Amino acid sequence: MREAVERLYAVFARHRLAARIDGCPHCVTDEDQRLLRRSPLRELGEDDLRRFVAKVLTTWGGVDDLRHFLPRILDLALPGGGHIDIDTVAAKLDLARWWQWPADERAAVRACFAALWLHTLDREPEERPAVLILDTLATAFDDLSPFLEAWSDRLRRWADHPRALRQFADTAGTVVATSPTVRHPQVVIWLLDLIPLMETLFKELEDVDVGLAESVLDTHDQLVLLRAALRS
Structure with missing residues (x-):
């Protein structure tokens, strides 16, 4: 920064x-x-x-x-x-x-x-939750896609950025547990679009990091439930 x-x-x-x-x-x-x-x-x-x-x-x-x-x-x-x-x-x-x-x-x-965002993704959720910084960004920026794309890139390279994956799990859990309608629409759509990636990551993590694999699976299941709720 x-x-x-x-x-x-x-x-x-x-x-x-x-x-x-x-x-x-x-x-x-x-x-x-x-x-x-x-x-x-x-x-x-x-x-x-x-x-x-x-x-x-x-x-x-x-x-x-x-x-x-x-x-x-x-x-x-x-x-x-x-x-x-x-x-x-x-x-x-x-x-x-x-x-x-x-x-x-x-x-x-x-x-x-942008520097704040990348710094946040490289920290544990307990230190600085990405979900809260997303709310901050949504106040100042109409378009969150550059920030979400940077996050997607880190998720695909999870081995180099495991904290970004834990931040994702924390954010998804928070959005599901609270009212998704109060979140920026881009964030909710982006989370749901990453359901297939969560399935892929679970398979990759199964034999590497059981704890993280279980967290990813739980996140996947929460997002599936959220998608179903929004469609009903």
Whole structure:
């Protein structure tokens, strides 16, 4: 992710810090304003930025202000586990209509989320569930196919990416256990389209990793039940 974030800093460097960032006088204090200026952009911490992230585009600052701070915001939010939530950042990008920004800025934003996605697929579900990051991506992106295609590729090369397979099992289980209709339609269709692959993977895993094979079989059976429920 580091390379993607560095690219973001380079591309968005054109957006300078405004002399003053307009905000609701009842919501934004002088101290809030001071926190945004007490350090260079790369040195701002979560405590400096989290109030701005929560209020930008509603009661404090506009799109250009968001673009100035975006590299540092994503720098802090992408690893997860901190006070700046990536879901909130995705929602702010959607509100800012980031897809209408210049091509190089759009590409830099996409690269950051693509890096986050691949990083997630290479982690255990207990560390960072892919199903939750999919919800984040669905907030900022209308088309999830690039992310799902990257996942499909990892599943086909499961020997090199066993965690991506465990993430798949976790995601399928979560979607089936909750209401599938609240999920992005692309995700549900993609899951069902991979039923044949689950059958193939089970045969490949049977004599290699019994535990993982059983997980794949269970996932297959859950998806079959989901398909039947959606057809009824």
